[in-house]
Amino acid sequence: MSWLPTLITKSPEEGFDLALKLSRMAVKKTQPDDAVRGRLRADYEDSADSLTMASGVVAQNFQTVAAANGCWR
Amino acid sequence: MSWLPTLITKSPEEGFDLALKLSRMAVKKTQPDDAVRGRLRADYEDSADSLTMASGVVAQNFQTVAAANGCWR
Amino acid sequence: MSWLPTLITKSPEEGFDLALKLSRMAVKKTQPDDAVRGRLRADYEDSADSLTMASGVVAQNFQTVAAANGCWR
Amino acid sequence: MSWLPTLITKSPEEGFDLALKLSRMAVKKTQPDDAVRGRLRADYEDSADSLTMASGVVAQNFQTVAAANGCWR
Amino acid sequence: MSWLPTLITKSPEEGFDLALKLSRMAVKKTQPDDAVRGRLRADYEDSADSLTMASGVVAQNFQTVAAANGCWR
Amino acid sequence: MSWLPTLITKSPEEGFDLALKLSRMAVKKTQPDDAVRGRLRADYEDSADSLTMASGVVAQNFQTVAAANGCWR
Known part of the structure; x- marks a missing residue:
């Protein structure tokens, strides 16, 4: 199985x-x-x-993940 | 409870x-x-x-939060 | 009063x-x-x-502010 | 006059x-x-x-300016 | 053949x-x-x-690739 | 002639x-x-x-160019 099957997560924390x-x-x-x-x-x-x-690298990646999830709105 | 239940905030300051x-x-x-x-x-x-x-890391994260909130317009 | 009531400004300079x-x-x-x-x-x-x-931090924040203001178009 | 009256420019070079x-x-x-x-x-x-x-700071600002100009398309 | 024929990939991992x-x-x-x-x-x-x-550079590029792929949604 | 007449390129590699x-x-x-x-x-x-x-600066600029080209989709 892929280590990265999707960028979609159930919640902002995930x-x-x-x-x-x-x-x-x-x-x-x-x-x-x-x-x-x-x-x-x-x-x-x-x-x-x-x-x-x-922390800066995480911030960059979090922006990508948040966008993929429609910011979990 | 999650430490990050949502990216939505009431105001830009929050x-x-x-x-x-x-x-x-x-x-x-x-x-x-x-x-x-x-x-x-x-x-x-x-x-x-x-x-x-x-401050640069905060700026990156703030961009993500602002986008999630439609820039509070 | 909040130090950041809004991201909307009258002009690009502001x-x-x-x-x-x-x-x-x-x-x-x-x-x-x-x-x-x-x-x-x-x-x-x-x-x-x-x-x-x-200056790099300002550039990041300016991008956020510009987007919030529809780039003042 | 403002030093930054607008983000709109005539061309990508400007x-x-x-x-x-x-x-x-x-x-x-x-x-x-x-x-x-x-x-x-x-x-x-x-x-x-x-x-x-x-050059990295310029790149960040250029992204903002390009977006403001619809990438001059 | 180009080393970069497209930004489209089959999966987030690719x-x-x-x-x-x-x-x-x-x-x-x-x-x-x-x-x-x-x-x-x-x-x-x-x-x-x-x-x-x-890792920070990869994060920046991954954001570009993810956007190109509609975040693989 | 301008050194930057357009952000549009024929391919991702260009x-x-x-x-x-x-x-x-x-x-x-x-x-x-x-x-x-x-x-x-x-x-x-x-x-x-x-x-x-x-490489980080190139990544930032590539994001701008990719967006200008609709990610060459």
């Missing part, structure tokens, strides 16, 4: 989780090695700017 | 507050440890560039 | 000023201490890259 | 020039001192990354 | 792969030397911030 | 090339000196992060 998943999957596709990503996690989860950057 | 919440929640989902985030707060709240970056 | 206000307000909501923000001002107003970053 | 103007005006509104901006110019015009960042 | 391709192709067009890109790969695949930046 | 052109032209308008830009090229074409940043 849409936000999908935005997180999209953000992480792009990292995984660029660096597929789980061990390396695990090691790097220690870097960004302890850096304010890294976390802000990550 | 929409802006929701954009702030979305920006912070993405950080929280990436770094769930309250103590670490509290410590990192001292870093970014005293850095002009960190604050500008954070 | 819309640009609102975009500046949105950009600054996100900073203020993240760092509410006026004295700290005043001190940080000395940092970013003397850095080319900081000013470019700030 | 729209691109307007995007440059919007990008610079946001810098000017943040750092109004001509002498300081002149001095900072030496910094960013000799840095590849600074120029790329500036 | 659209995500296309967004990755667009992100990499812009790098390739800027640095066409395969050997240099191969060497640089060691830099960004071992840096949390580099991977987050790359 | 649209991508136009996005590259827009990204470079914004740099050229900010740093018009060919010799300086040539020298700076050595900096960014050998830096993973610089290339990723550049």
Whole structure:
């Protein structure tokens, strides 16, 4: 089964989780090695700017997911 | 109850507050440890560039929230 | 009264000023201490890259405001 | 007269020039001192990354201007 | 044959792969030397911030691809 | 003749090339000196992060061009 069968979600909260998943999957596709990503996690989860950057990527993806769902109106 | 039941808000100001919440929640989902985030707060709240970056994330999320609300027209 | 009663402005120029206000307000909501923000001002107003970053945030917000106003056509 | 009477331009090229103007005006509104901006110019015009960042701001503003003009179709 | 005959894909997952391709192709067009890109790969695949930046570019391109496909609804 | 007579292109691939052109032209308008830009090229074409940043600008411009062309559907 596809890891991304659809952009449609039941709720805004699930849409936000999908935005997180999209953000992480792009990292995984660029660096597929789980061990390396695990090691790097220690870097960004302890850096304010890294976390802000990550939040920016989620915001971009959330906009896409929200639009796909007609903003759940 | 969901932390994000809807993107609809009563006013632009509440929409802006929701954009702030979305920006912070993405950080929280990436770094769930309250103590670490509290410590990192001292870093970014005293850095002009960190604050500008954070403002950029809010701007992205605000665009999403504004669109969801038909720009409150 | 709300600091953001509406996204509608009379002109593109006023819309640009609102975009500046949105950009600054996100900073203020993240760092509410006026004295700290005043001190940080000395940092970013003397850095080319900081000013470019700030301009990027304004551009994002201006897009939102312009869309809300039907691009003032 | 307003420095920004309209987002409408006669051509895509003029729209691109307007995007440059919007990008610079946001810098000017943040750092109004001509002498300081002149001095900072030496910094960013000799840095590849600074120029790329500036190009990113123009791209964001150009998207706004293009949308306002129905993409000049 | 064109490397980009269409933005239309059969599924969201294929659209995500296309967004990755667009992100990499812009790098390739800027640095066409395969050997240099191969060497640089060691830099960004071992840096949390580099991977987050790359994820941000994919997010931007994915938004474009999703819109082109009517969000696969 | 204008360097940007239209945003309309025959194909997605030509649209991508136009996005590259827009990204470079914004740099050229900010740093018009060919010799300086040539020298700076050595900096960014050998830096993973610089290339990723550049790819991000192309992504933003490609979104504009794609929208202008109705995503070439």
